[in-house]
Every structure is written in structure tokens, then in C-alpha cells.
Amino acid sequence: MCRVLESLPSACLERAKELKAHLGSLFHKKHMGLVGQKTEMPREMVVASLRWKESFQELLQNKQSLCAFRAFLTSEYSEENLAFYLACEDYMNTQSSNMLPAKAKKIYDEFIVCDAPKEVNLDHETKTITVKNLENPTTCCFDLARSKIYSLMEKDCYPRFLKSTACQDLSRQLAG
Known part of the structure; x- marks a missing residue:
């Protein structure tokens, strides 16, 4: 896994770490009983995350969603x-x-x-x-x-990405 992570462009790896940290803090708050509190997310992240669901092509066109998808693929070794x-x-x-x-x-x-x-x-x-x-x-x-x-x-990885816990939790946070 370390070799795979080393091959990621540093900007994308940093963005993936930021997304993971941000998502982790959202999920941590959820588990701490703070579900009713709204967490402010940058508008661009909200818009980009909603595009993940529109089409695979949309995902590939947006830097933030592309980094999130790359992080997901890295976690699955693909x-x-x-x-x-x-x-x-x-x-x-x-x-x-x-x-x-x-x-x-x-x-x-x-x-x-x-x-x-x-x-x-x-x-x-x-x-x-x-x-x-x-x-x-x-x-x-x-x-x-x-x-x-x-x-x-498009037919295998993208649907699994959309069904992933991180993506589902993020969608729930955005809808809430």
C-alpha cells in the first residue's frame, strides 16, 4: 500500500487526506450524539460531491471528486x-x-x-x-x-464508490 500511496501526486494525496480528515470529523461528531448539529462544508465540496452521483464522466471532470475516487480506489488496491x-x-x-x-x-x-x-x-x-x-x-x-x-x-468501481460508506455518509450529511 505504501508504494501505491507514494505514486499518488502529492496534491491529490493531500486532498484525499483532507477529505478523509473532514469526513472523519463529521462521522465522529455523528457518533458523539451531535447528529442535530449542522456542520458547515465548503460550497465547492457540496457541489462536487453531488456531481459524483450524476455520472462517471462528471466525477472524472472535477478535481475534488477525482481525488476522492482515487483515494477510494487506492483503499481497494485498484x-x-x-x-x-x-x-x-x-x-x-x-x-x-x-x-x-x-x-x-x-x-x-x-x-x-x-x-x-x-x-x-x-x-x-x-x-x-x-x-x-x-x-x-x-x-x-x-x-x-x-x-x-x-x-x-464506470460499471464496477464507480457504483462501488457510490455505495461506499464514506460516500453514503457524506450524501446523508448533505441531504440533512
Whole structure:
């Protein structure tokens, strides 16, 4: 787990710690019998937390909810899916075609090759197609793999995130 936490960008890790501390203080007060007291939360946190429920795409577009989701994935030891997806997004937005081969190799080595440090779970066919695409890297050579991981997160991780205790408790606090 320590290695996973070290790989998180420090700003996101700090934000995840802040959210955890804030949520912890809310839950602690709840257990202390102070349920009737309202706790002031920053408006941006309230708005961002409500967007978590609208769609997975909304979650990915907001820094705060993305950090909360990353912290959740880290707690479930599946942060590599989000890291891969974000690396692919960055790759797709690469302006210089000269940088594509080096970036593609880095993504392949970190996420796709067998026993990669953050290997994502891709079927054999998707891996084969992706490896073939890497022979001539373009901004869309990871599209199939990125799509599969996005779908996995949207259909599996995101619903579990919404059902998580932290998310449910936060929703109750916001509704209350």
C-alpha cells in the first residue's frame, strides 16, 4: 500500500487526506450524539460531491471528486485503472508527435506489459491490438484499452464508490 500511496501526486494525496480528515470529523461528531448539529462544508465540496452521483464522466471532470475516487480506489488496491486512464488521456493530448513513441513505451511498460508495476486487467485480444498499434504510435493507439478500462471503472468501481460508506455518509450529511 505504501508504494501505491507514494505514486499518488502529492496534491491529490493531500486532498484525499483532507477529505478523509473532514469526513472523519463529521462521522465522529455523528457518533458523539451531535447528529442535530449542522456542520458547515465548503460550497465547492457540496457541489462536487453531488456531481459524483450524476455520472462517471462528471466525477472524472472535477478535481475534488477525482481525488476522492482515487483515494477510494487506492483503499481497494485498484488505483492502477484510474492511473492508466489518466495516462492515456494525457497521451491523447500530446501535441508533439515526436513525443508519442517515448510516452507510448512508458505507458506500455508501466501498465500493459506482463508483470508491469501497475498492470491493468486487459483481455488478450485488447493487449494484442494495443501492442500492434504501438508499432506506429498515434494519439489513438491506446483507445481500445482506454475504453475497456473506462468501462470497467464506470460499471464496477464507480457504483462501488457510490455505495461506499464514506460516500453514503457524506450524501446523508448533505441531504440533512
